Amino acid sequence: MRAVERETYGDTSVLRVVDRELAAPTGDQALVRVAAAGVNMAEWHLMTGLPSVARLALGLRAPRRHGLGQDLVGTVEAVGPDVRALRPGDRVLGTGDAAFAEQALTREHRLVTLPAHVPGDRAAATPLAGTTALHALRSGRVAPGDRVLVLGAGGGVGSLAVRLAVLAGAEVTAATTAAKADALGGLGAAAVVDREHLPTGSGGGFDVVLVTGGLTPLGDLRRLLGPRGTLVLVGAEGGGTVVGGGLARQARAAALDPWVRQRLRSVVARANPTDLARLRDLLADGSLVPVVDRTFPLAEAGAAIDHLASGAARGKVVLRVA
Ligand SMILES: NC(=O)c1ccc[n+]([C@@H]2O[C@H](COP(=O)([O-])OP(=O)(O)OC[C@H]3O[C@@H](n4cnc5c(N)ncnc54)[C@H](OP(=O)(O)O)[C@@H]3O)[C@@H](O)[C@H]2O)c1
Known part of the structure; x- marks a missing residue:
């Protein structure tokens, strides 16, 4: 099967399409035939190793993991x-x-079943x-009637957060x-x-920004914000190659938070079965229709990452694998 991999940090020129054979699934693993894979800024960070503080976890001189890509839609082939x-x-x-491959080995708790009528590109986003x-939204304790401002609403997280x-x-x-x-x-803002x-x-005077x-x-x-409003910092690009401007601002917000009446929060999101099932249900009943800017074939994963990183993508970018 074909997979997009890299052995060094760098821009999209380090990406290669390689042939790989995956081992049969063991334990709670599932082997998935990938139909579509969502592209996130996380892939850009993993590919470049930037900001470089991230290399403490990813591998100091070179990435420990050669594969890329997290979000997927596909069909279980073996368990x-x-x-x-x-x-x-x-x-x-x-x-x-x-x-970012024709097949992916993952674990049962990272997957939920997806009804046939939900388009794969949208779900993978x-x-x-x-x-x-x-x-x-949970960090912001967003409640009915709250006035919420989303900055970066044209991006992937932003457009989904609006909806x-x-x-x-x-x-x-x-x-x-x-x-x-x-x-x-069409998002209802x-x-x-x-x-x-x-x-x-x-x-x-927003309740939540x-x-x-x-x-x-x-x-x-x-x-x-209003005097008791909540600021929720999800992320931002640029502003320094070692720590990154977004992370530095999050650190300043955490230091300031105890001293002010407004709540200043940062998000570190982790995929989890409960949220995944909630998103699946909203996709299935049609109340969540992600904005997908473009789809790219697997072999053009680099172009897809470049397009997302350019800031021009309206909503999400997705790889169509099969
Ligand atoms: N904390 C976490 O757990 C977590 C998880 C996922 C992502 N992130 C981070 O969150 C950020 C957003 O992720 P994403 O996937 O939504 O990225 P994205 O699709 O690239 O969206 C980012 C959006 O930011 C807006 N933007 C760019 N420059 C701006 C500026 N100077 N001022 C205001 N807005 C600007 C643009 O939207 P507009 O054109 O609409 O303004 C852009 O589309 C990234 O930095 C990502 O690394 C953090």
């Missing part, structure tokens, strides 16, 4: 002896560690970004760039605004 609920032939949604969005906040009953303002505003029209002209004063893009300083973000 290990400890797998209880999944059977060969089941259509599944979930995560693996090397999903949801596991990591959707789980992150759900974590962010999930709407489904939670919030009054959502989606801040994005003009080129992406149309793509967000009360307003789609230009991120260069954010509502302040009486138009601000959720940040998935841009290195807007903490003070400016806090001015968008």
Whole structure:
């Protein structure tokens, strides 16, 4: 089977399409024939090894894992002896560690069954970004009627967060760039605004501000909040190759949080079966329809990552594998 791999850190020129044979699944493993794989900024970070503090976990000189790709949709081909609920032939949604491939070995608790009527491209767009969005809404304690601002609403996590906040009953303002505003029209936001002209004063005072893009300083973000509002920092690119501007801002927010009335929170999302099942159910009943900007074939994984990293993608980018 074909898989996208790399042996060194670098830009997308380090990626190769290689032939691999995977071992038969053991224990609670499942072997999945991949139909579609979602692309996340996580792949860019794993590929480049940036910010370099991440190399402490990924491998100092070279990546310990050669595969890439987490989100996947596919069909179970074989299962290990400890797998209880999944059977060969089941259509599944979930995560693996090397999903940019025709087959992926993963574990039962990382998968849920997926009804046949849910388009694979859309479903593959949801596991990591959707789980992150759900974590962010929980961190913000988003409740019905809350006024929520999503910064970076045109991106993967941002567009899913807009929809999930709407489904939670919030009054959502989606801040994005003009080129992406149309793509967000179907998400149910009360307003789609230009991120260069954010509502302040009486138009601000948000209960929750959720940040998935841009290195807007903490003070400016806090001015968008009401006096007891919650800032939720999900992530942002740029601003330093060692630690990264987004991580540095999260550290400053954690240090400031005990001293101010506003709540300043950061999200570290982890895929989990409960959130995955929730996302699957919302996909299945049609209330969550992820915005998918483009699909690329497996062999163009590099182009897909470059497109996402350019910031131009409207919503999610997906690899169509089969
Ligand atoms: N904490 C966690 O567990 C976790 C999990 C997943 C992802 N992340 C991180 O969260 C961030 C978002 O992930 P993603 O998958 O949604 O990435 P994405 O699809 O690339 O979306 C990021 C969005 O940020 C917005 N943006 C870019 N530059 C901006 C600027 N200067 N000011 C304001 N907004 C700007 C853009 O949307 P607009 O054009 O609409 O403004 C862009 O589409 C990434 O940094 C990622 O690494 C963190």
